[in-house]
Amino acid sequence: MLKLLMTLLITSVSLFAAGGGGEHVENPDITMTWVGLSCLFIFAIGYYFIAAEDKYEIDKAKPALFIGTFMFILVAIYYVLNDLNMDLIHIQANHLILEIAGIFFFLFVAMTYIESLIHMGVFDVLKYKxxxxxxxxxxxxxxxxxxxFFLSxxxxxxxxxxxxxxxxxTIxxxxxxxxxxxxxNIVVSANxxxxxxxxxxxxxxxxxxxxKGTFTDFLFLFPASIIGYLVTAFLLSKFVPNEVPSFDAEKEIKPEMAEGAKVVMVLGILTIACAVLSHQILHLPAMWGMMFGLAVLKVYSYGLKKRHGxxxxxxxxxxxxxxxxxxxxFFGILSAVGALYFIGWLALAAVVYDPSVLGPTWSNIGVGFLSAIVDNIPVMSAVLKANPAMGLDQWMLVTLTAGVGGSMISFGSAAGVGVMGKLHGIYTFSSHMKYAWTIVIGYFVSIGVWYLQYEVLGFYHIG
Known part of the structure; x- marks a missing residue:
């Protein structure tokens, strides 16, 4: 049983390997088998509980992790029962582990730096000012x-x-x-x-x-991102009063940044630079540079301990x-999407990218609306797993639409869900939808800027 469970877990990893290297092996299409239909049903039920986490007061990581691991266990059991090639599971699982681990540790280091800056009072000072x-x-x-917009x-x-x-x-x-x-405004600008x-x-x-693009390739999305945001912000600002809020600064204790906070900020910037250099020049995973930055932060924390206790x-x-x-x-949802890919469901969904159906442009625009309903992480994972044949311009479009599209509904992005929790009873689904038209206009403006820049002017790549 232990051997079987280990085999299943390894299988799950294979799914996320769409962009990875290694030998390409064709997986059998098992969509219309009992395991294919069961996994599709499990994914739908699990995602319902993820979307309704506030209603049931259950953290979304729990259903995501359950369906992600359970779906792969079922797939592996099916392979064992039908005497299929278990090497397919092993090979692709290794690819998926590498992909998830790289992003997992990247985010881990980034979150550690953010928590360090919060601890040292950097954001308290920003709020006070x-x-x-x-x-x-x-x-x-x-x-x-x-x-x-510039902090995110x-x-x-x-x-x-x-x-x-x-x-x-606070205001x-x-x-x-x-x-x-x-x-x-904050949700739209952060996304x-x-x-x-x-x-x-x-x-x-x-x-x-x-x-799907180099570091600098993504920077070319700046015009589409900021112009679309500014259009939405301008429309929203018409509903904001032009009055000075009553706020007694004397009652607030002025916060101070802890000794060494500025150095930590500099180290954070250098850590990001290390990640870029690692990925673009040294051909190491981006997380390698991030982990080096974490090592430097740990060394610096040792010096602070010696000087200040x-x-x-x-x-x-x-x-x-x-x-x-x-x-x-993140691990659970990518594993679940990976299971759907391994089974063959995403290959069926990728048909819409065929020029005879919708084609890449309209499909990628639709991704933005799907991101608002479902969540941009599993949607982008599904696109990467399906890996439709697209040029750099279209990969940048789907990056833009998946990122920005989640703003159209309050629970369509992590930022929106977080703000709903922070402003409980104030920022709700219904209050958001009252102004959703401003976001939709900004969304299409962003796409229009992308079209002008990428398809008309051809300005989106250096060299």
């Missing part, structure tokens, strides 16, 4: 949106959205005409900002590590606060 400047609601609306490419869209949502409720706790547009950075969102990170900065405290549920959700 914003709320004590005497800005109007409208000015604060624009300030939080712009900060979110460095941090990530979820962390960025949570930090700036905290700023919103105002009751005025919905500020809080709701402000929350939507748009993450779309043009290889590590600003999990979807872009997946596309980058799968080799043990309690000043504990690196393992920051590691302990990493959102492991997010990482486990």
């Amino acid at each position: 914003l709320v004590t400047k005497g800005y109007t609601y409208k000015q604060l609306f624009w300030a939080t949106g712009i900060i979110a 490419p460095i941090a990530d869209n979820l962390t960025t959205a949570l930090i700036l949502a905290t700023v919103l409720v 105002e706790k009751k005025r919905l005409d500020f809080l709701v547009p402000g929350a939507i 748009a900002g993450g779309a043009w950075s290889p590590f600003g969102d999990i979807t872009t990170l997946m596309a980058w590590t799968a080799g 043990v309690e000043h900065f504990k690196i393992f405290d920051s590691i302990a606060k990493v959102e492991y549920n997010t990482l486990l959700f």
Whole structure:
């Protein structure tokens, strides 16, 4: 039994290997078998509980991890019972493990740096400076949106959205005409900002590590991302009051950054640079540079301990606060999507990319709407697993639409779900949908900018 379970787990890994190297082996199509239909049903039920995590008060990592592992166990059992080639499971599982591990450790290091900066008071200082400047609601609306757009490419869209949502409720706790547009603004800007950075969102990170574009290729999405966001923000700003909020700065204790915080910020930037150099020049996985950056941070934390005492900065405290549920959700959902790929369901879905059906452009535009309903991580994983024949321009389009499209519905992205939790009862599905038309307009503006830049001008690659 242990041997069988190990075989199954290895099988699951194979699915995510669409962009990986190695020998290509054709998998038998088992879609219409009992295991193929069962796994499709299990995925649908599991995803229902993932989408309804607030209703059932269950962390989405639990159903994701269950269906991801269980589906592969069923597939492996089917292979054993029908005396199929178990090497198919073993080979592809190894590819998937490598892919997931690379992204897993990349996110682990990034989250550790963010938690370290939170511990050292960097974001408390940012929040204090914003709320004590005497800005109007409208000015604060624009300030939080712009900060979110440029912070999410460095941090990530979820962390960025949570930090700036905290700023919103610090400024105002009751005025919905500020809080709701402000929350939507933060979600849209965080998702748009993450779309043009290889590590600003999990979807872009997946596309980058799968080799669908170089680091600089993603930067060319900046015009489409920012112009689409600015259009949505401009429309939303019309609903925000132009009044100065009542806020007594004297009652707030002015926070100070801990000694060494600025050095940690610099190390974070250098760590990202190491990841880029590792992936683009040294041909090592991007996580290799990130892990080196973590090693440097640990060395620096040792120096801080010697100078300021043990309690000043504990690196393992920051590691302990990493959102492991997010990482486990990531593992589970990619394993589940991988199982669907291994069975053969994604090959059927990829038919829409055929020019005689929808073609890549309209299919990729549809990905954005699907991301809003389902979630951009499994959708992007499915596209990467199906691996339709597309040029760089189309891979950048699907990166843009998957990243930005999740903003159209409140629970369509991690940033949206996070802000719904932070502004519980204020930022809801219904309050979001009241302004959803502004996001849809910005979405199509982003696509229009992409079309002009990529298809008309051909400006999207260096060299």
